[in-house]
Amino acid sequence: MQAITHVIIVTVDSNDTVIRDGMLLIDGTGFDYVGEMDAARIPRDADIMDCKGCYVAMPGLIDTHNHSSLIRGVDENLDLVDWLPVYDLEHRTCTPQDARQAYRLGYLECLLNGTTTVQDMHRHMDQAAIVAGEMGLRVFLAPYAADVPPYDFFETSDTNERLIKDWHGAFDGRVQVEAGIEDVFYSSDVMYRRALEMHEKYGVRIHTHGPEHPEEEDTAQTRFGMSITQLLAKRGMLGDFLSLGHCVPISERDMELIAQAGASICHCPISAAKLGCGTAPVKRMEEAGINVSLGSDGPIDNNSMNLFQEMKVASLMQKARYRDAKIFDARHMLRMATINGARSLGMEDSIGSLEAGKQADLIMVGLDHPSLRPVCWNETSTDTNLLWALVFAMQGNFVDTVIVAGKTLVRHGHLLTDDEDEILESAQAQGVDWMRRRNAAFNQLLAPIRD
Incomplete structure (x- = not known):
């Protein structure tokens, strides 16, 4: 069991629920619990990630x-x-x-x-x-x-x-x-x-x-x-x-x-x-x-x-x-x-929101970026300016953690499942070669489709 605690959760459920101090429990590939922080629910042997209120979790x-x-x-x-x-x-x-x-x-x-x-x-x-x-x-x-x-x-x-x-x-x-x-x-x-x-x-x-x-x-x-x-x-x-x-x-x-x-x-x-x-x-x-x-x-x-x-x-x-x-x-x-x-994709019952019973596909964004601060809340509701920051001030490289089907693929902004440097080097070499072959094929350029 994985427990992600004291995290802001943007669920994107049917009510667009946002949880200010939330907790996610991941059992295998899916969510066992998505809700308010509740330490009593955490199993003794859980792998705990304490976000200390400095991260937001949202659907991948x-x-x-x-x-x-x-x-x-x-x-x-x-x-x-x-x-x-x-x-x-x-x-x-x-x-x-x-x-x-x-x-x-x-x-x-x-x-x-x-x-x-x-x-x-x-x-x-x-x-x-x-x-x-x-x-x-x-x-x-x-x-x-x-x-x-x-x-x-x-x-x-x-x-x-x-x-x-x-x-x-x-x-x-x-x-x-x-x-x-x-x-x-x-x-x-x-x-x-x-x-x-x-x-x-x-x-x-x-x-x-x-x-x-x-x-x-x-x-x-x-x-x-x-x-x-x-x-x-x-x-x-x-x-x-x-x-x-x-x-x-x-x-x-x-x-x-x-x-x-x-x-x-x-x-x-x-x-x-x-x-x-x-x-x-x-x-x-x-x-x-x-x-x-x-x-x-x-x-x-x-x-x-x-x-x-x-x-x-x-x-x-x-x-x-x-x-x-x-x-x-x-x-x-x-x-x-x-x-x-x-x-x-016909997958709305499995992915696309953070809800118990769905697959654990989520991303976590650290709030330690100038364009995401300050985070403010309406004290009488869960309305927050953070939602607007995620859409209008967010950069992709602010993503800290990526989890798919309960498995962590990216942590601290780096891929865990393959060698990033080798991917970049291989793509560079292959891309240059492909471009050379593509340019040599310009004599086969077809006319545009227009009548």
Whole structure:
């Protein structure tokens, strides 16, 4: 039994309960107790961590749309439609060793920034399963699958199904495999049918891209005579088993389709802004009844994987879009980064909040940083300015401790389950080599998808 005592707890439960002097008891992989400090509950042989009121515990963050990579900061100053063909060169040249080092570096960055669960879409994802098993985090793996020529250099439905057979449920369930599809321009109706078959046969979820840039929606209307969301509906893809990345340009009708189906949207505000896609109407999505979570979109276009940044930017962009300072407050953003993410993955009963009976996935932030002080409380309630600091003043490297399924993966800001220096050195060498091969493939650059 592990006991974390005298800790501030941000539970993100249904009441957004905050406990000023709290205690967490972890038995094996799950929470046995989450509540007020009660020393009498602590077993004699418990391993005790006394936080002395100087740490806050909160659920591990959940990144619901990520693309691992070793290549960042090179495909810059391009709008999405022009950016995609350049990004595709990475996939033309990606080897299993490239992918392995990308997962090692990316998952290290995620853990150090407090992200305990990642929904990842990339290549050679058996390597992702192995790395996640070694490091200890949770992953949902959606292979980057495409089959429409000339985009048939990605993963296939067959490799996706093999990944499900080999790795779904591995490492005590921390590795989950999904049916992954790039998008409606890269993937045929046949590939979408195969994804549905895998969902029905193996019970796996499906992850794909929704509309990201207005120009994509214009092209969809020209090619298919309908929006991307309507085409997904026609192909039978909308359901509570589906999470959609982005959905920046989206109509009221399409929001209703997604809401009625129970699908979730993974909102990536920083990459949307950086690629000139615009600001998603998240307020209207939620009013329509859609569950909206947060994603980083990975280093390829975001340049970092930091859900604390995503919370802040997402809030500010909605306040600006709707000219309303009252919306998307700190509590709202904490839910988007945790329990909403769990709901996007069908895991809301297991992770996403600190509650007895759930898996012990949590992060601890030390309060010994100028931007987090002073911590003030409303003496007649549990209201505290700390919530606002966690969303609007927090840096990922303020995370001190990361625990997943009861196992401590990060302590005092350093990874315990692998060699950080070796990961960085290996990523550096592999990344330089990958970049060389990628640059040599520029003669295979495809034209942007636009009509």
